[in-house]
Amino acid sequence: MLRSLRIFLPFFAIALLASGLALGQDAKLIEAAKKEGGKAVAYGSLETETYEPVAKAFEKKTGLKVEYWRGSATKVMDRALSEYRAGRPIFDLIITNRNPMDLMKDAGIFIRYESASWKAFTPDVIDAFFGPAYRYNVFGMLYNTKLIKPVDAPKSFEDLLKPQYKGKIVVSDPTQHTTFVQWLANLHKIMGKEKADKLIHGLAATKPLMVESFLPAARRATTGETPIAMGFLKWVYMFAQREGAPLDYIREPIHLGEGHFIALGSKAPNPSTAKAFVDFFLGQEGMKIIAEEGEFVPLKGLVPKVPGSDKWKVVMMDELSSGELKKKRDEYKKIFFGS
Amino acid sequence: MGHKNAVLGRVAPAIRIWGRPLEAFSQPFNWFVIALAGILAFLALYPSVFLFYGSLVDSPLGVPGRFTLKNYADAFLDLEAYRLMLTSFIFGIGASGLSVIFALILAWITIRTNAPFRRLFELTAIIPNIIPPILIAISWVLLLNPSNGLLNVLLMSIFGLAKAPFNIYSIPGLIFAEGLILTPLAFLIIAAALKSMDPALEESAKTLGSGELGVATRITFPLMRPAILAAWTLNFVRAVESFDTPAIIALPARIDVFTTKIWREALGSFPANHNLAAAYGVGLLGIALIFVYLYRRFTSQVESFSTVTGKGFRPHQIDLGPWRYSASAVALLLLIMMVVLPFIILILTSILPYYHVPTWETWQTLTPKHYSYIFQNGRVYRAFGNSLFLATVGATLCMFLASLTAYVTVKTKIKARGILEGLVFIPWAFPGTALALGLLWAYVDFPIPIYATIWILMIAYVTRFIPYGLRAVTSTIIQIHKELEEASVSCGAGFFATFRRIVFPLMRPGLMAG
Numbered sequence: 001m002l003r004s005l006r007i008f009l010p011f012f013a014i015a016l017l018a019s020g021l022a023l024g025q026d027a028k029l030i031e032a033a034k035k036e037g038g039k040a041v042a043y044g045s046l047e048t049e050t051y052e053p054v055a056k057a058f059e060k061k062t063g064l065k066v067e068y069w070r071g072s073a074t075k076v077m078d079r080a081l082s083e084y085r086a087g088r089p090i091f092d093l094i095i096t097n098r099n100p101m102d103l104m105k106d107a108g109i110f111i112r113y114e115s116a117s118w119k120a121f122t123p124d125v126i127d128a129f130f131g132p133a134y135r136y137n138v139f140g141m142l143y144n145t146k147l148i149k150p151v152d153a154p155k156s157f158e159d160l161l162k163p164q165y166k167g168k169i170v171v172s173d174p175t176q177h178t179t180f181v182q183w184l185a186n187l188h189k190i191m192g193k194e195k196a197d198k199l200i201h202g203l204a205a206t207k208p209l210m211v212e213s214f215l216p217a218a219r220r221a222t223t224g225e226t227p228i229a230m231g232f233l234k235w236v237y238m239f240a241q242r243e244g245a246p247l248d249y250i251r252e253p254i255h256l257g258e259g260h261f262i263a264l265g266s267k268a269p270n271p272s273t274a275k276a277f278v279d280f281f282l283g284q285e286g287m288k289i290i291a292e293e294g295e296f297v298p299l300k301g302l303v304p305k306v307p308g309s310d311k312w313k314v315v316m317m318d319e320l321s322s323g324e325l326k327k328k329r330d331e332y333k334k335i336f337f338g339s
Numbered sequence: 340m341g342h343k344n345a346v347l348g349r350v351a352p353a354i355r356i357w358g359r360p361l362e363a364f365s366q367p368f369n370w371f372v373i374a375l376a377g378i379l380a381f382l383a384l385y386p387s388v389f390l391f392y393g394s395l396v397d398s399p400l401g402v403p404g405r406f407t408l409k410n411y412a413d414a415f416l417d418l419e420a421y422r423l424m425l426t427s428f429i430f431g432i433g434a435s436g437l438s439v440i441f442a443l444i445l446a447w448i449t450i451r452t453n454a455p456f457r458r459l460f461e462l463t464a465i466i467p468n469i470i471p472p473i474l475i476a477i478s479w480v481l482l483l484n485p486s487n488g489l490l491n492v493l494l495m496s497i498f499g500l501a502k503a504p505f506n507i508y509s510i511p512g513l514i515f516a517e518g519l520i521l522t523p524l525a526f527l528i529i530a531a532a533l534k535s536m537d538p539a540l541e542e543s544a545k546t547l548g549s550g551e552l553g554v555a556t557r558i559t560f561p562l563m564r565p566a567i568l569a570a571w572t573l574n575f576v577r578a579v580e581s582f583d584t585p586a587i588i589a590l591p592a593r594i595d596v597f598t599t600k601i602w603r604e605a606l607g608s609f610p611a612n613h614n615l616a617a618a619y620g621v622g623l624l625g626i627a628l629i630f631v632y633l634y635r636r637f638t639s640q641v642e643s644f645s646t647v648t649g650k651g652f653r654p655h656q657i658d659l660g661p662w663r664y665s666a667s668a669v670a671l672l673l674l675i676m677m678v679v680l681p682f683i684i685l686i687l688t689s690i691l692p693y694y695h696v697p698t699w700e701t702w703q704t705l706t707p708k709h710y711s712y713i714f715q716n717g718r719v720y721r722a723f724g725n726s727l728f729l730a731t732v733g734a735t736l737c738m739f740l741a742s743l744t745a746y747v748t749v750k751t752k753i754k755a756r757g758i759l760e761g762l763v764f765i766p767w768a769f770p771g772t773a774l775a776l777g778l779l780w781a782y783v784d785f786p787i788p789i790y791a792t793i794w795i796l797m798i799a800y801v802t803r804f805i806p807y808g809l810r811a812v813t814s815t816i817i818q819i820h821k822e823l824e825e826a827s828v829s830c831g832a833g834f835f836a837t838f839r840r841i842v843f844p845l846m847r848p849g850l851m852a853g
Binding site: 077078081082083084085086087088090099100103170173175176178209210212219222223224225226239243244245322325326337 | 586591599603609611784
């Protein structure tokens with residue numbers, strides 16, 4: 001036994017040394033962050049209700065603050081690009097979805113930061129530049145269970161084309177909402193081109209109510225104004241289980257999703273604070289807080305809180321270039337508005 | 340000697356010509372006008388120049404670009420733009436017209452009649468000014484949507500109707516909601532003018548045998564014309580450039596207006612196209628400037644509207660007799676639509692876990708958690724403090740500049756006074772988002788680092804709201820007769836003393852309204 005211990009001792013020592021080094025690195029980073037002023041700035045589209053518990057926990061642990069400005073993905077990108085190009089970037093971090101992140105990366109806004117927290121993620125969810133997605137937004141069709149009884153509920157997307165659901169669906173305006181356009185353009189990935197085209201044209205024929213984005217659509221489903229809405233499936237947990245709203249979703253076996261990332265600014269005024277935050281955000285503690293808020297977090301052992309999510313297969317949407325997006329917008333404008 | 344005279348002869352006319360400006364510069368009042376013009380020019384032109392620049396180049400902020408007219412071509416060679424501009428005009432005319440009608444009725448009842456509770460009505464009428472327009476639009480959607488709008492559900496239940504009687508998702512619905520949103524501002528302008536009116540003309544008319552209705556239609560309302568036109572013009576431009584109400588109400592109705600097009604094509608596109616948005620903004624500026632010109636034409640007869648004189652007076656109050664209760668009922672109905680119903684819906688929504696049409700079970704689900712969140716959230720306190728600071732300091736600065744500008748444009752014959760008023764109205768004419776764009780471009784690399792501080796917001800608010808302050812105070816100052824100032828000057832007071840002790844106190848209703 002003693003011989004076995006002697007064999008394992010070097011490995012144990014190396015592990016101890018590595019963790020000590022990691023802890024030492026953390027401490028050095030936090031020390032440097034405090035010398036910077038102990039404050040950083042993040043712009044993002046992550047909902048404030050989800051961000052704040054993470055920021056509070058980070059501040060409690062490290063004494064460092066990260067101020068947050070929340071906007072839609074388009075506004076976040078707009079602001080970041082404007083400041084960067086004017087030579088006055090005041091942000092240290094950006095937290096938003098893939099499409100705008102790629103555009104900003106091409107503009108040189110980011111610098112690659114490989115956090116130690118990446119190691120906890122499986123390689124398939126790690127992007128070579130951005131690292132792991134901190135969450136996936138999974139899309140689907142939500143419905144109000146008080147107005148549509150389970151026995152009458154649609155069982156698939158194709159069921160939405162049945163006459164009984166005409167005038168009962170609300171979606172984002174495809175001429176305004178980028179992610180909805182992306183969803184329509186990627187439907188073929190989960191149901192084949194023919195079925196996808198049939199669904200899009202059929203959906204347009206039901207003359208759905210159009211709103212600005214996913215959240216107003218989902219809220220119309222919870223208020224009962226329009227019982228079926230296109231939105232994020234996480235809201236089934238956030239609105240139903242937390243608020244008591246009567247919401248469920250069409251249980252398709254495969255859903256489309258989109259990864260969201262966190263990245264460090266190349267001209268971050270407070271890089272050490274920002275790096276320390278990234279380490280915490282993508283670490284076990286940060287990811288656990290985000291999962292507790294109802295998000296779909298791609299870290300082993302953290303299961304999304306949406307009922308049935310353990311049976312989901314999620315296919316990531318392909319990103320569209322701005323030219324492709326415009327082309328698709330014009331196409332869907334003709335389909336949904338007839339002009 | 341002859342040579343000297345010849346030289347003097349050539350120099351003397353030159354001295355006379357150049358002496359006039361030199362003489363002008365020796366007057367303190369002229370220095371004051373120059374300083375005021377400088378401040379207004381900086382506030383108005385600095386962001387406007389950047390907006391024009393942005394509309395004429397092919398690259399975004401911070402990137403060197405080339406001159407191009409493509410943005411204008413994209414914006415205005417698109418026939419849809421004109422169709423949507425027409426829709427916006429219909430919407431604007433309807434909403435502003437409705438707001439002026441409501442404001443006139445409310446102001447007349449609260450200021451000029453003996454209707455019961457008129458003081459309460461007067462105070463209540465300005466409350467909606469502090470509610471963001473988007474919340475009022477959302478309230479009316481919750482009240483009048485054809486599926487489960489609360490008012491529709493009640494009416495269907497009471498009268499046994501099969502279908503909802505009202506549909507907010509329509510042009511009339513859009514006009515109705517925006518009209519209610521615009522009414523408080525129109526009320527402030529019209530009420531201030533009504534309060535400032537000397538009753539002498541009305542009393543003369545009554546003495547000559549005119550009834551109350553005759554006095555109202557032949558004396559009061561004509562004298563109110565500048566204020567009515569001011570309110571209508573202001574609200575028309577506000578309606579045409581508004582985005583909140585069309586986004587909430589027009590979009591579900593599949594009605595597109597010009598501002599939703601600007602959002603779709605430029606600001607909400609991916610990535611945002613600020614250059615195109617700037618071109619659209621400049622187009623809207625042109626339309627608004629036409630209205631500024633029209634407004635100046637309408638109110639050019641200053642002397643004929645002078646009614647505030649040196650005599651003490653109280654506004655003429657009409658005894659409605661038994662009709663006073665009906666008048667109060669009308670005012671109450673207006674205030675129920677403007678204030679009470681939106682407030683009820685907002686309060687109800689704030690104590691429900693999620694909004695739904697209330698049933699008997701609803702009372703068991705009421706929750707204070709949204710208020711707990713607010714009171715426990717430090718960001719809310721900080722935001723409130725910032726808003727209070729901006730509102731107090733911003734409004735004070737605004738009205739200070741507005742009162743000085745109003746005096747120069749209304750009471751003096753300075754040739755450049757039209758330019759002064761034009762400078763004030765340039766930022767007002769831009770859509771809010773386009774002005775914000777201009778301010779962003781103008782101040783993001785300003786030598787003094789005010790970007791991302793509260794001071795850029797202060798500059799934005801003062802720039803944006805001076806026109807409103809100017810309109811409010813101009814309606815009042817137009818009615819101040821020059822005899823009061825002439826009397827002050829005759830007694831030896833200079834301009835600043837006359838302004839401080841005579842003009843400024845008489846402008847108080849307009850200042851408070853602003």
